Amino acid sequence: MIGLIWAQARDAAGRPVIGADNAIPWRIPEDFGRFKAITSGHPVVMGRLTWESLPKRPLPRRTNVVITSLGAVIGMATVPTHGEGSTTPPTMVEVAGSLQEALALAADAPGGDETWVMGGARLYAEAIDVADRLEVTEVDLEVEGDTFAPPIDPETWQPASTPDWTTSASGVRFRHLTYLHL
Numbered sequence: 001m002i003g004l005i006w007a008q009a010r011d012a013a014g015r016p017v018i019g020a021d022n023a024i025p026w027r028i029p030e031d032f033g034r035f036k037a038i039t040s041g042h043p044v045v046m047g048r049l050t051w052e053s054l055p056k057r058p059l060p061r062r063t064n065v066v067i068t069s070l071g072a073v074i075g076m077a078t079v080p081t082h083g084e085g086s087t088t089p090p091t092m093v094e095v096a097g098s099l100q101e102a103l104a105l106a107a108d109a110p111g112g113d114e115t116w117v118m119g120g121a122r123l124y125a126e127a128i129d130v131a132d133r134l135e136v137t138e139v140d141l142e143v144e145g146d147t148f149a150p151p152i153d154p155e156t157w158q159p160a161s162t163p164d165w166t167t168s169a170s171g172v173r174f175r176h177l178t179y180l181h182l
């Protein structure tokens with residue numbers, strides 16, 4: 001199973017903003033919690049800029065596969081050691097030169113029956129063609145951005161439910177939509 005996971009707001013033109021200045025221009029703690037619950041124990045695949053934008057690298061208890069043409073990324077050496085016999089999924093970092101290579105590395109990683117592509121824009125646009133599932137958090141906010149989510153073609157993707165809006169502890173309204181490939 002290959003899933004894409006992202007959160008999107010909208011700009012004044014209605015475009016689905018996912019980032020601005022290599023950061024996410026809102027903060028929804030509940031969405032971080034959901035991201036962690038969905039992806040922990042499974043490999044995550046991301047572009048180099050998304051990797052560099054993470055406040056703490058690598059994401060723990062997951063294999064972090066970073067796509068770059070550079071052959072290496074900052075922070076690779078900070079991977080904590082994993083005690084022998086530990087039952088916690090290991091934290092690992094792998095570097096790939098393409099989406100195809102990244103997905104192959106992810107499939108061989110612990111929990112690789114499920115891989116989560118976690119951005120950014122170019123990766124979402126490329127990976128949506130091979131994905132089985134989309135986990136999209138809609139954020140009820142108008143913001144200016146420079147990075148956008150891919151279009152979700154209703155001929156290809158069906159929402160699994162129509163959830164209600166929730167108000168975050170941070171005051172922003174949001175809702176989670178799961179789309180399944182038709």
Ligand SMILES: NC(=O)c1ccc[n+]([C@@H]2O[C@H](COP(=O)([O-])OP(=O)(O)OC[C@H]3O[C@@H](n4cnc5c(N)ncnc54)[C@H](OP(=O)(O)O)[C@@H]3O)[C@@H](O)[C@H]2O)c1
Pocket residue numbers: 005006007008017018019020021022023024046047048049050051053067068069070097098099118119120121122123126147
């Ligand atoms: N809202 C959300 O859910 C969410 C999620 C993730 C990210 N974001 C935001 O998105 C922005 C970052 O996204 P981005 O689109 O600018 O950058 P990105 O996709 O994270 O990284 C771009 C870099 O990744 C490498 N890359 C990506 N796709 C590749 C491919 N198919 N083949 C080879 N290399 C590839 C290249 O690295 P090299 O230049 O090293 O070759 C490229 O320059 C930030 O603002 C971040 O906060 C938001």
